[in-house]
Amino acid sequence: MKHDAREIRRRLRAEVAPPPPPELLERLKADVPGDLGGERPAAEEPAPAGRRPWRLRLAASLFLVVAGGLVAYRVLERVPAPAAREDGKAVAPGEALTTPDSAQDTDPTRKPERVEGPRLGQGLQWAPESEQKQKLGKDQESERGQQREAGPPGESALRSEAAARENEAARTTQKAYSYSRAAPAPPTTPAEGGEDQRVELRDAPVPRAKKVPIPDPTPGAALESSPEHWEAPGQVQPAPAERRRERLHRLGEGRAALQRRRDPEGAPEAVRVDPSYRPLPLPKPLPPGPPLPGQPPSTGGTAEPNDQPYGDMFFRSYGVNPFIDVEDDPLSTFGLEVDTGSYTVARSYLERGHLPPPEAVRVEEFLNFFDYGDPPPAEGDFAIRAEGAPTPFGEGERYYLLRFGLRGRQVAAADRRPAVLTFVVDVSGSMDREDRLELVKRALGLLLDQLGPEDRIGLVVYGTRGQVLLEPTGDRWAVRRAIERLTPGGSTNAEEGLVLGYRLARDHYRRGAVNRLILCSDGVANVGRTGAGSILDRVATEASAGIELTAVGFGMGNYNDVLLEQLADRGDGRYAYVDTLAEARRVFVEDLTGTLETIAADAKAQVEFDPQAVSRYRLLGYENRDVADERFRDDTVDAGEIGAGHQVTALYEVKLNDGVRRNDRLATLRLRYRSTAAGEVLETARELRFGDLAPTWERATPALRLASLVAELAELLRGSYWAREGSLDDVFHRAQRLVPEFPGNADVAELASLAGKAARLRAAAGSE
Amino acid sequence: MESLQAVSAIPEEPAAPPAGGDERALWPRVAAGDRLAAERLIEASYRRIYAALFKLCGGDADLAADLTQETYRKAWAAVDRFRGGCRFSTWVYQIAYRTFLNHLRRPRRLQPLSDQQLERRPDPEAGAEERLSGSQQAGRLRRAVLDLPEELRFAVTARFWAELPVREIARQQQVSAVAVRKRLRRAYALLGAALEESMDR
Numbered sequence: 001m002k003h004d005a006r007e008i009r010r011r012l013r014a015e016v017a018p019p020p021p022p023e024l025l026e027r028l029k030a031d032v033p034g035d036l037g038g039e040r041p042a043a044e045e046p047a048p049a050g051r052r053p054w055r056l057r058l059a060a061s062l063f064l065v066v067a068g069g070l071v072a073y074r075v076l077e078r079v080p081a082p083a084a085r086e087d088g089k090a091v092a093p094g095e096a097l098t099t100p101d102s103a104q105d106t107d108p109t110r111k112p113e114r115v116e117g118p119r120l121g122q123g124l125q126w127a128p129e130s131e132q133k134q135k136l137g138k139d140q141e142s143e144r145g146q147q148r149e150a151g152p153p154g155e156s157a158l159r160s161e162a163a164a165r166e167n168e169a170a171r172t173t174q175k176a177y178s179y180s181r182a183a184p185a186p187p188t189t190p191a192e193g194g195e196d197q198r199v200e201l202r203d204a205p206v207p208r209a210k211k212v213p214i215p216d217p218t219p220g221a222a223l224e225s226s227p228e229h230w231e232a233p234g235q236v237q238p239a240p241a242e243r244r245r246e247r248l249h250r251l252g253e254g255r256a257a258l259q260r261r262r263d264p265e266g267a268p269e270a271v272r273v274d275p276s277y278r279p280l281p282l283p284k285p286l287p288p289g290p291p292l293p294g295q296p297p298s299t300g301g302t303a304e305p306n307d308q309p310y311g312d313m314f315f316r317s318y319g320v321n322p323f324i325d326v327e328d329d330p331l332s333t334f335g336l337e338v339d340t341g342s343y344t345v346a347r348s349y350l351e352r353g354h355l356p357p358p359e360a361v362r363v364e365e366f367l368n369f370f371d372y373g374d375p376p377p378a379e380g381d382f383a384i385r386a387e388g389a390p391t392p393f394g395e396g397e398r399y400y401l402l403r404f405g406l407r408g409r410q411v412a413a414a415d416r417r418p419a420v421l422t423f424v425v426d427v428s429g430s431m432d433r434e435d436r437l438e439l440v441k442r443a444l445g446l447l448l449d450q451l452g453p454e455d456r457i458g459l460v461v462y463g464t465r466g467q468v469l470l471e472p473t474g475d476r477w478a479v480r481r482a483i484e485r486l487t488p489g490g491s492t493n494a495e496e497g498l499v500l501g502y503r504l505a506r507d508h509y510r511r512g513a514v515n516r517l518i519l520c521s522d523g524v525a526n527v528g529r530t531g532a533g534s535i536l537d538r539v540a541t542e543a544s545a546g547i548e549l550t551a552v553g554f555g556m557g558n559y560n561d562v563l564l565e566q567l568a569d570r571g572d573g574r575y576a577y578v579d580t581l582a583e584a585r586r587v588f589v590e591d592l593t594g595t596l597e598t599i600a601a602d603a604k605a606q607v608e609f610d611p612q613a614v615s616r617y618r619l620l621g622y623e624n625r626d627v628a629d630e631r632f633r634d635d636t637v638d639a640g641e642i643g644a645g646h647q648v649t650a651l652y653e654v655k656l657n658d659g660v661r662r663n664d665r666l667a668t669l670r671l672r673y674r675s676t677a678a679g680e681v682l683e684t685a686r687e688l689r690f691g692d693l694a695p696t697w698e699r700a701t702p703a704l705r706l707a708s709l710v711a712e713l714a715e716l717l718r719g720s721y722w723a724r725e726g727s728l729d730d731v732f733h734r735a736q737r738l739v740p741e742f743p744g745n746a747d748v749a750e751l752a753s754l755a756g757k758a759a760r761l762r763a764a765a766g767s768e
Numbered sequence: 769m770e771s772l773q774a775v776s777a778i779p780e781e782p783a784a785p786p787a788g789g790d791e792r793a794l795w796p797r798v799a800a801g802d803r804l805a806a807e808r809l810i811e812a813s814y815r816r817i818y819a820a821l822f823k824l825c826g827g828d829a830d831l832a833a834d835l836t837q838e839t840y841r842k843a844w845a846a847v848d849r850f851r852g853g854c855r856f857s858t859w860v861y862q863i864a865y866r867t868f869l870n871h872l873r874r875p876r877r878l879q880p881l882s883d884q885q886l887e888r889r890p891d892p893e894a895g896a897e898e899r900l901s902g903s904q905q906a907g908r909l910r911r912a913v914l915d916l917p918e919e920l921r922f923a924v925t926a927r928f929w930a931e932l933p934v935r936e937i938a939r940q941q942q943v944s945a946v947a948v949r950k951r952l953r954r955a956y957a958l959l960g961a962a963l964e965e966s967m968d969r
Contacts, residue, residue, distance in 0.1 A: 004956075005953065005960070008960055008963075012909070012928035014906075015906060017819035017823055021829065025811065028837060029810060031841050032806045033844050
């Protein structure tokens, strides 16, 4: 069969779609927001586009080029060369032409534009016509023609002539670029796209920010542009914006620039970054751009990785902590977290034969999934273990891996406080897929089995509307029956569900008990009429009033990891992702006291490195848990909540100085939290000395080796720059060797098999 | 220069069924906050969007409906950005297309991009051999379309599956109609090659 254009067209047209399902229209109408109105520019008449105007433009510019050439020739003939130069300097418009050029050399804000100009490539179609021409290489002649457009013929002839002379020797694309910018926009410039481009170019400098401190999180505002499902405004912009974002990404400065756009006045030296910000997912992974010539890309850090020039991977993974010189900043501060959702999400991807998207991988959640066998504290709330060993790769280079393992005090199931739990269950249509709702029912069934006579359960569901199904009751059979009757359908009004849930929980608030909402959802988009910001605010308010939120994610496909993670974060609770009944058992049965009983609130850690001993360090993970160093002792900062028996692991990669001795202190870990047992804020510390480290990697504890493998797997899956030399195969083999050292821990064997799957998937992806 | 003119001499594609006039009249009312007009606008555009998503999804009606809903939610959330430079449905189609691409990046039950799964997928209506091969062919074509480079893929899906006129695509993408045609021609060539290759296999 032949496949010529006609045949292809015929076959493309031959595809038929059935009429949409009848209820779809209702669903769509229900989604129309209430506040449609508002001052919005009325529709502009579409700009006439098409063949004729395009041709006209072509003809006009051809004419101008020719006319410009002619006039310039005449003037050249008449005016002797040296005089022309003097004239050029004297004439004011001539000044206007040359100044921007020299100004560019001094004005730092313009710098990136020059760097970026040649790389733009894609932007070409939108660039004003004049710029296009220049790029197309019709340099001198068309440039003159274009300058002709800018002013009366005689004057501009002088100008172009003067300009030509002054720059004859060093005429480069970049300069030509700046000229066209200096001249007023030619009348044919497509107004919107062209203007956008320019503003953007100016707005995207590459600041060499040092350590990136944390701002006051502006609730809500940040979210709007961050996670996949709430990014609609950015996502649906017409093409130029899309492109702009891609470009920002490529510069590795997406965060900074986005933040600046949001907050144009605050343009501080060090760029402030919202902690909740996560890289925007793009439809396709960007091809790694070449390093910018002559300008080191901003890494947010001060040290070059491994003393090597920056590799290509770096741009893709800007959301990764950089190496930081201890001299510059000896303090590393972050909020603790015990979420494990990211690991289970990634596992679910891999089990289904897909590599997880890099944004879904959070190293700290991978680390915290595993049990490193750290003993619980004999007394107090936490046991802290600190250890380290030379990294297996940096032999002889004084690179070490340090591990801080925190373990929370355990609470026996019998000693657990009574709980008032309000289940908020998503029964929208999307929960019908893949038996998500069935999994929820069975998971909640498991939880019910664990509850005692003192505990109370309420049930709220939401689909198109929220509904209270059951006031909190101790009658477990009533709860069970209510859960069994849940059926999916309708759209997703999570906001109303949460509002009702919180109202119910407040009405039945019991002092001295665990008061908690358990949200079971796939997190899919719609949140009523007001957007994610207001939901998150409300969750934070309720949390400070003593009602915590545990977010349990179900389902795949259009699952919204980001929203659930943030809900749990703001709601002082935990985020877990349940993909199988086994995982449900882990969350609701084995770890129930940990899930319900919080032993420490707003827990923050600060590691102080000793500049005498450590030259630089890098924290693996915790990127979105960053806390400003000076706010470590600010107890109003919302940080992590730790449940009973939970453990937190932080890994640092450090480079030690020469001549470090046994007794030299490397680092001090400080832990600050509000103890629920003591009812006050406590602070503990633990020192790590060089003598505490293992002399070789082989003699490192199994816990440290496991942690390093877990972190490496996560780093590889998220395409971290720092792991660019590692391989999934290698992780797979090393994990396999580690399995016998953790008898009875199925998680390690699972880790090995996941690494193997990931290695095969990546190999398959690479060979395509 | 000659080549550009040559391209512009290609005859225009037959126009898609008219829907634009209606939408254009409705938009100012929607912008003024008329909910009823917004619903009319949905009525005028959602079939096209659904049909396009249905074809993009390779015939999963449920998924197409879900994605349609997600698309409109995003559209309303971002409606302030719509400048009226193109038709409403054209704008919404771009959102739908991105929504679909986002969906592709998530894992899913169906894996319509892979050969084996296509063949394994049970087709309840395919009794006769003829129909089976027909659905296989459609699957190949769809896969080839999805494998196109981004620009071409958008142009092809917008042109044929969303049945948008070339001019609308051009406005939406802010390029000339000539450029869109050029993209389509390149796409035909690539699709032809891809199909030959998959036939050989």
